[in-house]
Amino acid sequence: MVVRHRKRGQHKYHGSRSWGAGNTKNRRGKGSRGGSGNAGPQKARWTYFAAYEPDHLGRHGFVRPNKKKRLPTIDLNDIQRMADKGDLKKSQEKYECSFEGKVLGSGKITSPVLVKAKSFSEKAKAKIGKAGGEAKTE
Numbered sequence: 001m002v003v004r005h006r007k008r009g010q011h012k013y014h015g016s017r018s019w020g021a022g023n024t025k026n027r028r029g030k031g032s033r034g035g036s037g038n039a040g041p042q043k044a045r046w047t048y049f050a051a052y053e054p055d056h057l058g059r060h061g062f063v064r065p066n067k068k069k070r071l072p073t074i075d076l077n078d079i080q081r082m083a084d085k086g087d088l089k090k091s092q093e094k095y096e097c098s099f100e101g102k103v104l105g106s107g108k109i110t111s112p113v114l115v116k117a118k119s120f121s122e123k124a125k126a127k128i129g130k131a132g133g134e135a136k137t138e
Helices: 046-052 076-085 122-130
Strands: 073-075 089-091 094-098 102-104 113-117 134-137
Touching: 073 076, 076 094, 076 102, 076 113, 076 122, 102 113, 102 122, 122 134
Parallel strands: 073 102, 094 113, 113 134
Antiparallel strands: 089 094
């Protein structure tokens, strides 16, 4: 014989004045909610938040929107070292060096080097020219 069971849903609250909310005053207004969203996880649901959402609380860095991106830099010392080691290609008695940034003028340079970069400091241009090289901006 088939026995049909009623789905419990709201039927279990029929005949009850508060429908499982305790006192009838408990459901009035927004004060009984305890906040919206993830309010108060530091207390009531701490184990859940510690296990599954550890990065939810606290600060997580901030980058100023107006901060300029700086170009990578290289010194004349580094270019001279590369020329001495033989890392730079030589063509027509000059070494060739290309760099995606700014060339700074600290250090000495004695080899004639053709340097291609996005920008140069004034000192770097002068020292490269004195050594018999060229400074070209890309």
